[in-house]
Amino acid sequence: SQQGEEDPQALSIQEGENATMNCSYKTSINNLQWYRQNSGRGLVHLILIRSNEREKHSGRLRVTLDTSKKSSSLLITASRAADTASYFCATDGKNNNDMRFGAGTRLTVKP
Amino acid sequence: DVKVTQSSRYLVKRTGEKVFLECVQDMDHENMFWYRQDPGLGLRLIYFSYDVKMKEKGDIPEGYSVSREKKERFSLILESASTNQTSMYLCASSNQRGSYDQPQHFGDGTRLSIL
Numbered sequence: 001s002q003q004g005e006e007d008p009q010a011l012s013i014q015e016g017e018n019a020t021m022n023c024s025y026k027t028s029i030n031n032l033q034w035y036r037q038n039s040g041r042g043l044v045h046l047i048l049i050r051s052n053e054r055e056k057h058s059g060r061l062r063v064t065l066d067t068s069k070k071s072s073s074l075l076i077t078a079s080r081a082a083d084t085a086s087y088f089c090a091t092d093g094k095n096n097n098d099m100r101f102g103a104g105t106r107l108t109v110k111p
Numbered sequence: 112d113v114k115v116t117q118s119s120r121y122l123v124k125r126t127g128e129k130v131f132l133e134c135v136q137d138m139d140h141e142n143m144f145w146y147r148q149d150p151g152l153g154l155r156l157i158y159f160s161y162d163v164k165m166k167e168k169g170d171i172p173e174g175y176s177v178s179r180e181k182k183e184r185f186s187l188i189l190e191s192a193s194t195n196q197t198s199m200y201l202c203a204s205s206n207q208r209g210s211y212d213q214p215q216h217f218g219d220g221t222r223l224s225i226l
Contacts, residue, residue, distance in 0.1 A: 031212050042115070042201055042217030043154075050212065088153065092212075098144065098169065099215065103153035 004032070004089040004102035012108040019076040021105040023089030024069075030092045032065060033099065034074050037086045046074075046087075081111045114138070117202050117218035124225055130189040132221050134202030142205045143185035144215065145169075145177065147198040154201065160185055192225045199223075 007022045023032070031050045035043040049056045049065045049072065056063045062075040076083055086106050090099040118133035136143065142161050146154040146169075156169030158177040166177050174196060178186045185204075189196055199222050203215040 033214060040220075042219045043203075043215070044217070045214035048212060048214060090215075098142075098156055098159050098167075100156070100170075101146075101154040103151055 006102045006105040010106040023072045035088045079109045115218040132187040136204040140204035144203040145187045146201045
């Protein structure tokens with residue numbers, strides 16, 4: 001069963017703008033991860049945030065986590081056409097070794 | 112860099128056939144996973160394994176089985192393929208059994224069509 005749900009389903013912006021994607025989940029988590037998927041390819045891990053962390057940065061990526069609201073956001077600053085991809089959040093599952101993914105946000109960055 | 116290799120990018124099979132999807136990882140990872148990805152549904156976990164000869168059911172195991180005879184190889188088997196198993200199949204691996212904070216490394220997927 002899906003744990004995370006991303007919002008919006010699709011997002012279209014101009015190059016240079018910021019892109020914000022949100023993820024909501026239902027049960028308590030140990031960590032939340034964000035992945036990126038280019039068309040026709042596998043997923044690539046972007047960033048992990050633990051339940052005791054509120055914010056994390058990696059280059060142009062900023063992730064926040066609000067465990068009281070069971071939500072996370074991924075911000076991509078100064079977007080580029082190469083950021084066009086689908087973005088997924090994933091939360092740790094029942095067995096600790098597995099994760100549950102949402103349906104993703106499709107981001108299009110227009111040059 | 113971790114490399115997860117899936118044996119086929121595209122595969123076309125017929126209803127009722129037994130289908131094998133192969134996945135190999137080169138980083139001595141303990142955990143391996145099979146997902147299917149369908150539009151609007153995201154990734155759904157079919158089976159995973161945290162050790163050789165071990166397997167655990169995911170959310171949608173019906174109609175599938177798996178085999179892990181060697182640590183680096185995890186095979187997904189469609190016992191009798193049906194059209195509703197047409198999908199993109201993704202294999203992934205991660206390190207450290209029992210650890211929940213390891214990223215998963217994915218192959219590029221196999222797009223399987225069942226006619």
